[in-house]
Amino acid sequence: MSDGAVLHGHPEVRTTHEVHHDEHHVHHHQETFITKYVFSQDHKMIAKQFLITGMIWGVLGGLMSVIFRLQIGYPDQSFPILEQILGRWAKGGKITADAYYALVTMHGTVLVFFVLTGGLSGTFANFLIPLQIGARDMASPFLNMLSYWFFFTASIVMLSSFFVQTGPFSGGWTAYPPLSALGDASPGSKTGMDLWITAMALFVVSSLLGGLNYISTVLNMRTKGMSMTRLPLTIWALFFTAVLGVLSFPVLLSGFILLLFDRHAGTSFYLSDIYMASTQQALPNEGGSAILFQHLFWFLGHPEVYIILLPAMGMVSEVLSTNSRKPIFGYMAMVGSLFAIAILAFLVWAHHMFVSGLNPFLGSVFVLLTLLIAIPSAIKVFNWITTLWRGNIRFTPGMLFAIGFVSLFISGGLTGIFLGNSTLDIHLHDTYFVVAHFHIVMGVASFFGMFCGIYHWFPKMYGRYLNNTMAYIHFWVTMIGAYLIFWPLHYAGLAGMPRRYLDYSSWESFNQFSDLNKFISTVAMIVFAVQLMFIFNFFYSIFKGRKVVTQNPWGSTTLEWTAPIRPGHGNWPGEIPEVHRWAYDYGKDGREFIPQTEPVNPDESKH
Amino acid sequence: MSTTAIFLLAILALGFLITFQIAKASEYVSILKGEKKAFEQTNKINAFLLVAFLVLGLIGVYWCNKLYFGRTLMAFPAASDHGEQIDKMMYITIAITGFTFVLTQILLFWFSFKYQHSEKRKAYYYPHNTNWEILWTTVPAIALCVLVGFGLYYWYQITGDAPKNALQVEITGKQFGWIYRYPGKDNTFGKKYFRNIDETNSNDLGLIWDDKAAQDDIVTTEAMYIIKDQPVRINIFSRDVIHDVGLAHFRMKMDAVPGTPTTMYFTPKYTTEEMKKITGNKNFEYEIACDQMCGNGHYGMKGLIKVVTPAEFVLWRAKQKPKYTDAVKPKDPGQTIPATGDTTQKTVAVANTVSAALKN
Structure with missing residues (x-):
């Protein structure tokens, strides 16, 4: 024990009983390019693979939105450049309805699943769990590697659907049957939908392999002294995220399999009473329920928004505390509210279905459960704000994104109180109000959490800093742009303007916002350009960024900053450090910060 | 590629290049100045920008409201009784969330500005305080009880059974x-059955002609006529994929699900003509918008509701022919329905039915 305590101050020191780790190092040097960068089993490399794949998808998904925003903003103009990108999908520079819906659908699918689930959870769960709990790697590095490669395969299959004759799936990311089940109802529901289902099935496999790994690692592989209540909030958040994913993704997969049967095996799970005007035929299916799919879909679909949001919340808590130089306020309340959100996430799915003909009594139960989520959310917001109170705040780019996250979470969370109330949902359902709500709270806010994480842990990932000036430009343009784009959209929603229309000019009720749509499209393009600048900053800084010279550049208490600047496979060259205290001893007893590895001094004040 | 596109791309590339050069230069400058001094400077700038963002943001919120409120439906009275309840609920929710929004955003940005890094300040070690936490658990809980209470009260009224006299x-x-x-x-x-649908023989709904009740049914694609101040119960079906009957002005909405009938009811308060005056738009129509993604023609799936006075409704109704006449007569001229010659007599009969229904 005492021997260990000495070690923690000097993690580089090696002792004789560390022989097997030396062997580990020998092994490390024998790594080939393939095992190090491609089929890597190092959690840090897998995290980077998830991140970079997610970034590629992020650019593609963002580009799709820019293209369809051109259509919404300028429905009467043509853009010859679009014909060069999209070919026959944009004959004469005007995108067709088929292409518009394909782009909208893919934008949703890609950003929700491939960027904000795979790219966000995949990156930070992989990177931070072993480093922050003090483990050499995941419980199963091999399954972890498979998790990435299933994600990669899913990406390839999804990407290939863009190149089939009938186009990618175009029935909205929620893929409601019968539209998604019948090729005759929409060209995108032909081959494109089979590829979409295949890609999503592979994605679910990836997510399960990853999730099981995260859970077992957090539960079993914490270093000595790292009790669950000493875990940084990032780990708690990533842990609950993994639990949500493991419990809900299989339900989604079952929904997709039934859909596949309906498409190809002649079953009637979701189909009943259908007459196809395009073929002038009544289909043989009877007795199915289209609503069944919605239950299965949203049983994942709602936890999914927390799968996206919780990691962001965790990282924001960590970064806010570190840069306020103050402990996170109400640690146990923060863990408790994460837990409450995780439980409630499973009990609110039908609030997406208030106007689907759901029994009104059932609807009222879901209203109550949905609005309950506002309580843990309120606790989190006030705790974050109190964390800032009387701090000594450093505005690193990560910190700015964390503050931006809280602001967006408030704005988007409050509009959730409108939509979760069935009475208001009748009016607002499937209007731009919904678009504004979930883009702010789930889309942009989670992106802010992700950026916050990238800026904060980039030095740990690559041993270099991102360029600060570009980072500040990135933050401010994105922050202002996000509000400029999504705030006015609430008004379009209050005008009853439906989502997923590519042209409103023929509607007497919805044609009053054409100037607003032009404005929003322009801002969206600027914000997208700034994201490209961020991507450039990211890759440029990997190679040319300012080097990190100290082991703990942010003055953090957590374990990842006790590892070498560029940790090898196994993370700590010597023994894994032991933990003696919680993760938030900032500003205690007049000290700037006390690392988790430092034993508790008997004279120390209690908290 | 057109010249404008090349020009725009060139500007974009130039913008990138300039930003990048400035970014690189500022990194060198900060090293020259000393990291500490550079940090203090950027920290001050960002703290200022945060509070500026708050102030400009709140002004922006006010300005945005001024600009766009008039274009929303909230600027005019709701066109149905249920719509009025929904609007009331909306204002209650806006009041509660609006207060929370302003309070929390001000605290967030103000604290960020006020407690920006300073050499003189030491962060205050404040890990928890049970009283505060109880406060911001119970106050939101109480606020939510209010919202859930009002919400469910209206919800049950809106989704309840339609009155007996409903159209x-x-x-x-x-x-x-x-x-x-x-x-x-x-x-x-x-009665109807989807396998009977036969578009070439004008049986778009698959009505079963053997059923006497179907023979006098009126089927139209022109518009839905409903009566001012009389409740209307709408039975909703879909023939192929899921659609949604979106009635923005009445604040009503309900999915149309193949195989699962759904329903809604409401009482229209203003005729189409009255609504033209209220909105000041002489082209005003109650449009039915499909609010559920239903395929590539989704954005053009428009229907029409005409709210008319009882007298106008009687007139309109009198002019309608049962679908049975189109569907069956040309094929089987022997089996006609009772002669349509005496239109006046028929009009009176229909008018009687309707006025009887209205009195109930």
Whole structure:
């Protein structure tokens, strides 16, 4: 024990009983390019693979939105450049309805699943769990590697659907049957939908392999002294995220399999009473329920928004505390509210279905459960704000994104109180109000959490800093742009303007916002350009960024900053450090910060 | 590629290049100045920008409201009784969330500014305080009870059973349009079955002609006529994929699901003509918008509701022919329904039925 305590101050020191780790190092040097960068089993490399794949998808998904925003903003103009990108999908520079819906659908699918689930959870769960709990790697590095490669395969299959004759799936990311089940109802529901289902099935496999790994690692592989209540909030958040994913993704997969049967095996799970005007035929299916799919879909679909949001919340808590130089306020309340959100996430799915003909009594139960989520959310917001109170705040780019996250979470969370109330949902359902709500709270806010994480842990990932000036430009343009784009959209929603229309000019009720749509499209393009600048900053800084010279550049208490600047496979060259205290001893007893590895001094004040 | 596109790309590239050069230069400058000094400077700038963002943001919120509120539906009275309840609920929610929004955003940005890094300040070690936490658990809980209470009170009124005297209309969605059906004199909808749908023989809904009740049913795609101040119960069907009957002005909405009938009811408060005056838009129409993604023609799936006075409704109704006449007569001229020659007599009969329904 005492021997260990000495070690923690000097993690580089090696002792004789560390022989097997030396062997580990020998092994490390024998790594080939393939095992190090491609089929890597190092959690840090897998995290980077998830991140970079997610970034590629992020650019593609963002580009799709820019293209369809051109259509919404300028429905009467043509853009010859679009014909060069999209070919026959944009004959004469005007995108067709088929292409518009394909782009909208893919934008949703890609950003929700491939960027904000795979790219966000995949990156930070992989990177931070072993480093922050003090483990050499995941419980199963091999399954972890498979998790990435299933994600990669899913990406390839999804990407290939863009190149089939009938186009990618175009029935909205929620893929409601019968539209998604019948090729005759929409060209995108032909081959494109089979590829979409295949890609999503592979994605679910990836997510399960990853999730099981995260859970077992957090539960079993914490270093000595790292009790669950000493875990940084990032780990708690990533842990609950993994639990949500493991419990809900299989339900989604079952929904997709039934859909596949309906498409190809002649079953009637979701189909009943259908007459196809395009073929002038009544289909043989009877007795199915289209609503069944919605239950299965949203049983994942709602936890999914927390799968996206919780990691962001965790990282924001960590970064806010570190840069306020103050402990996170109400640690146990923060863990408790994460837990409450995780439980409630499973009990609110039908609030997406208030106007689907759901029994009104059932609807009222879901209203109550949905609005309950506002309580843990309120606790989190006030705790974050109190964390800032009387701090000594450093505005690193990560910190700015964390503050931006809280602001967006408030704005988007409050509009959730409108939509979760069935009475208001009748009016607002499937209007731009919904678009504004979930883009702010789930889309942009989670992106802010992700950026916050990238800026904060980039030095740990690559041993270099991102360029600060570009980072500040990135933050401010994105922050202002996000509000400029999504705030006015609430008004379009209050005008009853439906989502997923590519042209409103023929509607007497919805044609009053054409100037607003032009404005929003322009801002969206600027914000997208700034994201490209961020991507450039990211890759440029990997190679040319300012080097990190100290082991703990942010003055953090957590374990990842006790590892070498560029940790090898196994993370700590010597023994894994032991933990003696919680993760938030900032500003205690007049000290700037006390690392988790430092034993508790008997004279120390209690908290 | 057009010259404008090349020009725009060139500007974009130049912008990138300039930003990048400035970014690189500022990194060198910060090293020259000393990291500490550079940090203090940027920290001050960002703290200022945060509070500026708050102030400009709140002004922006006010300005945005001024600019766009008039274009929302909230600027005019709701066109149905349920809509009025929904608007009340909306204002209650806006009041509570609006207060929370302003309070928390001000605290967030103000604290960020006020407690920006300073050499003189030491962060205050404040890990928890049970009283505060109880406060911001209970206050939101109470606020939510208010919202849930009002919400469910209205919800049960809106989703309750339609009154007995409600006008019955059926609407069926298909890719990409709406079909409306009224029961005939017997005030009963005839039976239908989807395998009977036969578009070439004008049986778009698959009515079973053997059923007497179906023979006098009126089927139209022109518009749905409903009566001012009389409750209307709309029975909703879909023929192919899921659609949604979106009635923005009445604040009502309900999915049309193939195989699962749904329903809604409300009482329209203003005729189409009155609404033209209220909104000041002489082209105003109650449009039915499909609010559920239903395929590539989704954005054009428009229907029409005409709210008329009882007298106008009687006139309109009198002019409608049962679908049975179109569908069966040309094929089987022997089996006609009772002669349509005496139109005046028929009009009176229909008018009597309707006024009897209104009195109930």
